[in-house]
Amino acid sequence: MPFGNTHNNFKLNYKVEDEFPDLSKHNNHMAKVLTKELYGKIRDRQTPSGYTLDDVIQTGVDNPGHPFIMTVGCVAGDEESYEVFKDLLDPIISDRHGGYKPTDKHVTDLNFENLKGGDDLDPAYVLSSRVRTGRSIKGFTLPPHNSRGERRGIEKLSVEALTSLDGEFKGKYYPLKSMTDAEQDQLINDHFLFDKPVSPLLTCAGMARDWPDGRGIMHNDNKTFLVWVNEEDHLRVISMQQGGNMREVFKRFCVGLKKIEEIFKKHGHGFMWNEHLGYILTCPSNLGTGLRGGVHVKLPKLSVHAKFDEILGRLRLQKRGTGGVDTASVGGVFDISNADRLGSSEVAQVQLVVDGVKLMVEMEKKLEKGEAIDSMIPAQK
Amino acid sequence: MANSFTRMISGRNTAVILASVGAGSLTSGYLLCDSTADAAERRKLYPPSADFPDLRKHNNCMAAALTPTIYGHLRDKTTSNEWTVDQCIQTGVDNPGHPFIKTVGMVAGDEESYELFAELFDPVIKDRHNGYDPRTMKHPTDLDASKITSGMFDERYVLSSRVRTGRSIRGLSLPPACSRSERREVERVCVTALSGLKGDLAGRYYSLGDMSDREQQHLIDEHLLFDKPVSPLLTASGMARDWPDARGIWHNNEKNFLLWINEEDHTRIISMEKGGNMKRVFERFCRGLKQVEHLIQERGWEFMWNDRLGYILTCPSNLGTGLRAGVHVRLPMLSRDPRFKKILENLRLQKRGTGGVDTAATGDTVDISNNDRLGKSEVELVQLVVDGVNYLIECEKRLERGQDIKIPSPIPQFRK
Numbered sequence: 015m016p017f018g019n020t021h022n023n024f025k026l027n028y029k030v031e032d033e034f035p036d037l038s039k040h041n042n043h044m045a046k047v048l049t050k051e052l053y054g055k056i057r058d059r060q061t062p063s064g065y066t067l068d069d070v071i072q073t074g075v076d077n078p079g080h081p082f083i084m085t086v087g088c089v090a091g092d093e094e095s096y097e098v099f100k101d102l103l104d105p106i107i108s109d110r111h112g113g114y115k116p117t118d119k120h121v122t123d124l125n126f127e128n129l130k131g132g133d134d135l136d137p138a139y140v141l142s143s144r145v146r147t148g149r150s151i152k153g154f155t156l157p158p159h160n161s162r163g164e165r166r167g168i169e170k171l172s173v174e175a176l177t178s179l180d181g182e183f184k185g186k187y188y189p190l191k192s193m194t195d196a197e198q199d200q201l202i203n204d205h206f207l208f209d210k211p212v213s214p215l216l217t218c219a220g221m222a223r224d225w226p227d228g229r230g231i232m233h234n235d236n237k238t239f240l241v242w243v244n245e246e247d248h249l250r251v252i253s254m255q256q257g258g259n260m261r262e263v264f265k266r267f268c269v270g271l272k273k274i275e276e277i278f279k280k281h282g283h284g285f286m287w288n289e290h291l292g293y294i295l296t297c298p299s300n301l302g303t304g305l306r307g308g309v310h311v312k313l314p315k316l317s318v319h320a321k322f323d324e325i326l327g328r329l330r331l332q333k334r335g336t337g338g339v340d341t342a343s344v345g346g347v348f349d350i351s352n353a354d355r356l357g358s359s360e361v362a363q364v365q366l367v368v369d370g371v372k373l374m375v376e377m378e379k380k381l382e383k384g385e386a387i388d389s390m391i392p393a394q395k
Numbered sequence: 396m397a398n399s400f401t402r403m404i405s406g407r408n409t410a411v412i413l414a415s416v417g418a419g420s421l422t423s424g425y426l427l428c429d430s431t432a433d434a435a436e437r438r439k440l441y442p443p444s445a446d447f448p449d450l451r452k453h454n455n456c457m458a459a460a461l462t463p464t465i466y467g468h469l470r471d472k473t474t475s476n477e478w479t480v481d482q483c484i485q486t487g488v489d490n491p492g493h494p495f496i497k498t499v500g501m502v503a504g505d506e507e508s509y510e511l512f513a514e515l516f517d518p519v520i521k522d523r524h525n526g527y528d529p530r531t532m533k534h535p536t537d538l539d540a541s542k543i544t545s546g547m548f549d550e551r552y553v554l555s556s557r558v559r560t561g562r563s564i565r566g567l568s569l570p571p572a573c574s575r576s577e578r579r580e581v582e583r584v585c586v587t588a589l590s591g592l593k594g595d596l597a598g599r600y601y602s603l604g605d606m607s608d609r610e611q612q613h614l615i616d617e618h619l620l621f622d623k624p625v626s627p628l629l630t631a632s633g634m635a636r637d638w639p640d641a642r643g644i645w646h647n648n649e650k651n652f653l654l655w656i657n658e659e660d661h662t663r664i665i666s667m668e669k670g671g672n673m674k675r676v677f678e679r680f681c682r683g684l685k686q687v688e689h690l691i692q693e694r695g696w697e698f699m700w701n702d703r704l705g706y707i708l709t710c711p712s713n714l715g716t717g718l719r720a721g722v723h724v725r726l727p728m729l730s731r732d733p734r735f736k737k738i739l740e741n742l743r744l745q746k747r748g749t750g751g752v753d754t755a756a757t758g759d760t761v762d763i764s765n766n767d768r769l770g771k772s773e774v775e776l777v778q779l780v781v782d783g784v785n786y787l788i789e790c791e792k793r794l795e796r797g798q799d800i801k802i803p804s805p806i807p808q809f810r811k
Contacts, residue, residue, distance in 0.1 A: 021477045025574045032576030036604065036640050062433035068574075075637050161437075161481075163445030191449065217630065224488050227449050 022058075022066040030054035035071070041079035043106045043298075044071050044087030052101060061098045063155050065091030070099055073219040086110060086299050089219045091159030093152070093286045093294050107291075107298055111356040120292035120302050123359035124272065126265040132368040135258025139312045139375045141347065144254035145267045145364065147304040148247035148295045150286040151278060156296045157221040157246060165228035165244055172243045175277035176232040183270050185234035187243075190226035204237055208245050221246060221296070238263075239270050247295050247304075249274075258309065260371075264364050292356060302356030307364040309371050310336055314346025315381035316374055321391060325377075328394045329370035330354055350374070366395060443467040448484070454492035455500030456711075457484050460518040469512055478504035478572045480512050486632040499523055499712050502632045504572030506565065506699045506707050520704075520711050524769040525808050527715075532809070534705035534715050537772035538681040546674025546781050552788045553671035553722045554760065558680045558777065560717040561660035561708045563699040564691070569709045570634040570659060578641040581661045588690035589645045589654065596683055598647035600656075603639035619646060621658050634659060634709070651676075652683050660708050660717075673722065673784075677777050705769060715769025720780045723749055726787060727759035728794040734802055738790065741805040742783035743767055763787065770809045779806065 025033055034053050037045040048071065060066045074087025086106065090096055096103055104116045135143070150156060151171065154164050173187050188197055201207035210225045211217055233240045242250040251274070253267035275285055286294035292302040316322055317333075326333055334349040335342040343349075350371055352363040377387045447466050450458040461484065469480040487500025501519060503509055509516050517529050527534075548556070563569060564584055567577045586600050601610055614620035623638045624630055645654040655663040664687070666680035688698060699707035705715035729735055730746075739746060747762040763784055765776045790800040 021572065021574065024476050025576070028574065028576035032579060033574060035575060035637060063437065064433070072636060076635070161441060161446050162448060163441030164437075166445065167441075191452075218636075222489070223485060223631075224448060227488075 022060060022064075022068065025068070026058055030057070033057070035075045037075070039078050040074070040087070042074050042077070042085045042087030043109050044074035044102070045079070046109065047102060047105045056099060056101050059098050061092050061094040063092050063094070063159065065095055065098075065155070065159050067099060067102070069159065069220075070095060070102070073215060076218040077215050085215060086297055088298065089158050089221075089296050090156055090294070090298070092155040093150070095156075096291060096294065096298075103298060107301065107356070110299055111302070112354070114357050116290070118357065119289050120356055121359045122287070122292055122303070123361040124268045125361065126261075126268040128361040129261060129264055129364055129368065131372075132261035132264065132364070133259050135260060135309065135368070135371055136375050137257040139378060140258030140371065141310040141312065142254065142256050143258060143260040143263045143309050144252065145260075145263055145305065145307040146250060146252040147267075147271070147306075147360075148293070148300055149249040149251060149271075149275075149304070150294050150296070151248045151283050152286050153283050154248065156248070157244065158219045158296060162224050162227055165224070168248050169228045169230060169243055171278065171281060171283060172241070172249060173230075173232075174281075175274055176241055178277060179234075179270070179273055182236060182266065183234050183239055183273065185232055185239070187230055187232040189230040191229070201231065204233075206231055206233055206237075206240055208242055211246070216246060219296075239266055241274075246297070247300070260307070260309065260364065260368050264307070268360070300355060302354075303358075303360045303363055304355060305360050305363055306351045306355075307367045308334075308349055308351025309367070310347055311350055311371060311375065312345075312347050313350075313374060313378050316378045316387075317343065317346055317348060319381065319387070325374070325391060326350075328392050329373070330366050330395045331370050438471060443470045446470065446481075448488045450488070450491075452491050453487070453500070454494075455487050455490070455498045456519045456522045457487035457500030457515070458492070459522060460515060465514050468514060472511055474505050474507040474511050476505050476507070476568050476572060478508060478568070480515065482571065482633070483508055483512060483515075486628060489631040490628050498628060499710055501711065502571050502634075502709050503569055503707070503711070505568045506563070508569075509704060509707065516711060520714065520769070523712055524715070525767070527770040527809065529703045532770065533702050534769055535772040535775075536700070536705060536716070537774040538684060539774060540674065540678040540681040540777075542774045543674045543677055543778055543781060545785060546672070546677065546777075548671030548673060548722065548724075548781075548784060549788055550671045552726070552791060553724045553784065555667065555669050555723045556671060556673040556676045557665065557667035557722070558673075558677050558718065558720040559663060559665040560680075560684075560719075560773075561663045561706070561713055562684075562687075562717075563661045563707050563709075565697045565699045567661070569661070570657065571632045571709060575637055575640060578637070578657050582641040582643065582656050584691055584694070584696055585654065585656050585662055585687075586643075586645070587694065588687050591690045592647070592683070592686060595649060595679075596647050596652055596686065598645060598652070600645045601643055603642040603644070614644060617650060619644060619650070619653060621655055624659070629659060632709075652679055654687075659710070660713070671722070673720070673777070673781055677720070681773075713768060715767075716771070716773045716776060717768060718773050718776055719764050719768075720777045721747075721762055721764030722780075722784055723760055724763055724784060724787065725759050726761060726791050729787060729791045729800075730759060730761055732790075732794065732800070734800070737802050738787070738800075739763070741803050742786065743779060743806050744783045744787075767808075 030050060030053060034050045057067045069091055070088045073089055079085055108114050151168055154160060154168050177187055211222045216222060229244045231242055238255045240252040251271055253263050255263055278284055293304050295301060295304050330353050331350050332353040336344055336347050336349050352367050354363060377390055380387050443466050444463060447463050473479050482504055483501045486502060492498055520529050521527060564581055567581055624635045642657045651668045653665040664684060666676050668676055706717050708714060708717050743766045744763050745766045749760055749762050765780050786803060793800050
């Protein structure tokens, strides 16, 4: 909650063992790392804006875990959370991001020209291409913690920045709370509209407070560039289009991001970023690039091949249904995207998607002809 | 006092004493340790006007009462447990309202909330409790069940009888605000007290977290188990945090006296049985409550209560007696009569489906209970239900015989 350390100073009067949460039935990253000793060591800390350890972990305490997905179980309330609670967050980050060490440096590369190829994915198979990331605005606390005043401040700045864009980025902002029915229907039909979060993973972290105050969507006239304001993060930036020209999607993504960043910087509110964690976002799983680049691709034969999951693993890719995370695939069409976020650059991650999808489409074609694909299975990337 | 909380001495007892004499703003002024310099900076950068919630589409008691002026007075205050008005109203901001039910839209985090944020709570209480003014009126408490007359219903009509209320343990924060150790202390205090109950009240405790599958199934089959709250009215207030830690159910061996621990309130106490003996249900209710109170007092604890607001509970709608006394009653003809609604209204009764609040009536059986909670005593409210249900049964019998029925004159709101 905003404005200071509500309740934490009072809780310090109680013994550690009385306050320590019961994590015996829990299966998330936070529960694996947080011991009573660690809790006792850092529970009296708070960030300058008053975010506390209990705030960080509440979502993980309330949500013991998904049977199939290892959830993170904690969130940041502000940029400083990652520093003040590093004793908890560093091991979680390491666990979640393939052994990333506290001394590692993350490379940011948003030069779309460094991407090789990506403009020739077969549109008979690759139905659509999309890249998304998140950005947090320096000087404001994050969605789990911010007050209504701050959230509105973020919206105001964002609207100024976004409505000043021109060329292919020229567009309009739709605040959630004053949307007309016609606008709402249109945004739903375009698959742009985001809902109030219902997942308890999110609501228990306090991100849905005061909905829909301060929330909205901007999209360009061409409907290929989209920004969500104040959903799970301050900003979610999305570039997408039909077909397989991932190169064009990524170019628009990088150019658009740079333009937006310049405008925010001019107002004295650049994006939260540091050389260890890259872009700072609410959930530790989105640190680094915060980037998910993916395609909707038809792989009916490959997807039922015995080695499909192994191939994906080696290509450092993940599959989802076409409804997004936690959905099943429909008609052999899968959402294929990069699995990594931290420790490799944007260009590197999109490169993996481009190369990996190209290979998988070729495998699909081979399987259509009744040929074997064993010789095509790649080494671990 | 043989418990770890005696170590909490000065801060706790000061808070308890000050809360109970209503010196909320004094307390907060004295104990307000500014959290951080940064937080103070923030308050300056974002004055109350920047934070005032947008309530234009809202329809709850809080939204009707909250003005920018009141918010400006209250935003920067904190109780001695560091609870704020923003935390009180969050549930009402997040839940604009039910089209048919006017929800309250705010909760208390501790006893002191009702004092410190009285400028907002008082008009909300007045709105919800039919004009009861906490500034000028006194709430009567009366748990003497012997005063009830005609408390045995015709069992051809009344299938079951039930009385419930809630109690809060003074000195510990309420469910929206409590820390894990406070919640665990509520559990310890209650379970220790309940283990001292004897005779027909002797029973056992089932902790929600440690329950075996068999125990859980047993409690479900007996309709005794409560679920993790899913209603956003409750989850948005923070009451479901850390579930199922320190939550549980206690019931006596007869299964007609039951306590819920740390659900929406510190405790919910229920007395119930099949059939129409409301007098016996209320008698057991009062006896059980008195004994539990006595057992916690032996260990230096007490219930939150004052003469303005009666028993202090999390939701302002449950202040006063916190009491809902009701029956499941068959009224096939009366429930279809167009005058039924008006009869209930004048008798100050409400109907619900037999699944509880927000459910529809199935078949001919309805749940009938008192509308009011604050401004009338427990005995008065139960007598009102007894007299009212007897009247409804009389109407049903008259309709069966082809005779006409009358709408009774309305019962007055408060004693003068």
